[in-house]
Amino acid sequence: MDDEPCTMRCAEHGERQATFVCRHIVEGAGRGFNFAVSDDDDQVAWPDAWCDECNEVYEAEDGWSEENEAVLAVTAICDFCYMRARERNFHHDREAYLELVEHSVEYLKKRQAALRETYSMGDLDHFSWDQTSGQLVLSLAGERAVVAEIVFVGSISSRSGTWLWSWANPSYLEAVKAPMRELRERGLELDLLPLAGACWQGDETDGWEMTSIAAFVLGAVGAYRSPGDDGFSFMIMTSVGWAQ
Ligand SMILES: [Zn+2]
Ligand SMILES: [Zn+2]
Structure with a gap:
């Protein structure tokens, strides 16, 4: 997945920061919200995220590569939409x-x-x-x-x-x-x-x-x-x- 910080135009929120998630959590709910932890401040606020199903591939194959990335169907959403998707999908206790x-x-x-x-x-x-x-x-x-x-x-x-x-x-x-x-x-x-x-x-x-x-x-x-x-x-x- 691409880590370059960039902006995008969201139909609902206008010009915002772009974030990248798997297609399944853009609309889905309760699907899990997984991401890799980084201590790099520039990347850490909106880490690339994927659902539980995609996470099985991630764990079985030891991370994302050019070969297995297609599973994700990576989708760019704005930071506000990201917060919302996270709220819906994260298994919060x-x-x-x-x-x-x-x-x-x-x-x-x-x-x-x-x-x-x-x-x-x-x-x-x-x-x-x-x-x-x-x-x-x-x-x-x-x-x-x-x-x-x-x-x-x-x-x-x-x-x-x-x-x-x-x-x-x-x-x-x-x-x-x-x-x-x-x-x-x-x-x-x-x-x-x-x-x-x-x-x-x-x-x-x-x-x-x-x-x-x-x-x-x-x-x-x-x-x-x-x-x-x-x-x-x-x-x-x-x-x-x-x-x-
Ligand atoms: Zn997924
Ligand atoms: Zn948005």
């Missing part, structure tokens, strides 16, 4: 997912309350983060008060109304996003679509839920939401201490 969200939200709520109390965070008046140092600095009246080590979870774009995991976003440095790939692994292993899919339609509540899951899975001590020009970036704090 909804019950396990909702349970994980509930546990995680509870976990983060407790951590945030403890942080607020220990560091009087409600009184601090300035927050600034830096990817290179991997730190979030909280200040009071221009003085550094508290320093946290951070890992970026992802971001919500209010323009496109989507959530994008940090691991699929080339604008984050590797050092401040690498641990987040563990969530993708878990999503693939346990069939949790929101964790396995790089980008999907979501709002701020979804952003906090993903951040809660990240905090719970990675044992974070807190989280922070940073406003940007076009939505919010979410990060977890892996450790926190008084500024020296």
Whole structure:
């Protein structure tokens, strides 16, 4: 399959990014949604995908080749149509997912309350983060008060109304996003679509839920939401201490 990023004209969504899937999941439902995992940011957001039936060929023959690719009848669809096809076909374990969200939200709520109390965070008046140092600095009246080590979870774009995991976003440095790939692994292993899919339609509540899951899975001590020009970036704090 062709990995070149390119645009296409979708009859429904207009000029969009092109993605490539097997013919069976363009219209189908419940057929499975399989893809190869890559750590290459440019390719990872919309990986080429195929149904369970095609996946049998993929696994039996150890990947796609010029000989077996005809099975797929590769079809280009736009990124919005891709999200929809994924939603219809991925074998999502909804019950396990909702349970994980509930546990995680509870976990983060407790951590945030403890942080607020220990560091009087409600009184601090300035927050600034830096990817290179991997730190979030909280200040009071221009003085550094508290320093946290951070890992970026992802971001919500209010323009496109989507959530994008940090691991699929080339604008984050590797050092401040690498641990987040563990969530993708878990999503693939346990069939949790929101964790396995790089980008999907979501709002701020979804952003906090993903951040809660990240905090719970990675044992974070807190989280922070940073406003940007076009939505919010979410990060977890892996450790926190008084500024020296
Ligand atoms: Zn197929
Ligand atoms: Zn479309």
